[in-house]
Amino acid sequence: MNNNINILQTDILSNNWYILKKVTYEYRMKDGSVQVQQREAYDRGNGAAILLYNTNQQTIILTRQFRLPTYINGNETGMLIEVCAGLLDADNPEDCIRRETEEETGYKVSEVKKVYEVYMSPGSVTEKLYLFIAAYEPQMKINDGGGLEHEQENIEVLELPFEKAFQMIPTGEIQDAKTIMLLQYLRLNSIL
Ligand SMILES: Nc1nc2c(ncn2[C@@H]2O[C@H](COP(=O)(O)OP(=O)(O)O[C@H]3O[C@H](CO)[C@@H](O)[C@H](O)[C@@H]3O)[C@@H](O)[C@H]2O)c(=O)[nH]1
Ligand SMILES: [Mg+2]
Incomplete structure (x- = not known):
């Protein structure tokens, strides 16, 4: 108030x-x-996003998909590399991110940890994003991911060495804010 x-x-x-x-x-x-x-x-409601990481392999899971708003604002291909993310709909943030993780990446993770709550564009968009991290193991993969067909989601799943992904921030290959924040979280907290 x-x-x-x-x-x-x-x-x-x-x-x-x-x-x-x-x-x-x-x-x-x-x-x-x-x-x-x-x-x-x-x-557009609130959302949740998650960075999956594996400490043994020193890898992370990201996604790549076409994002129209970036295409009409200078991103030549319109393709954007992002952490897995989705809108809350009626779910609470944790249920949402577990569901999205399965749908988009194909991994069924056990523990998820919320690390930040952020407004991404506070001057124009109401959305609050709940940012999570979770450890993943190869055997947690239960489907191919890729998103829901009826929602016309064509999501590519990327497994990358953390160091490579981290270097993709200064080169401009990763330009998504929530993704940068979560990669930096892993580094700042010496998780990878
Ligand atoms: N037909 C139609 N479909 C839409 C429209 N806007 C969005 N969609 C579809 O609605 C679905 C929403 O998918 P989610 O996975 O739930 O959300 P998201 O788009 O990945 O959003 C996540 O990332 C955003 C960008 O960083 C975040 O803003 C958001 O909070 C969330 O984390 C997608 O299939 C998307 O194409 C529209 O105007 N028309
Ligand atoms: Mg999504």
């Missing part, structure tokens, strides 16, 4: 796949005066 904010009106500008809102609100300034402001917010 913030006593300096008073929501006056919420208009739905688009309600197609997700919801684009225009919110009109009063904002009380430090000097006590009140301004009326309007901001748009894209509400």
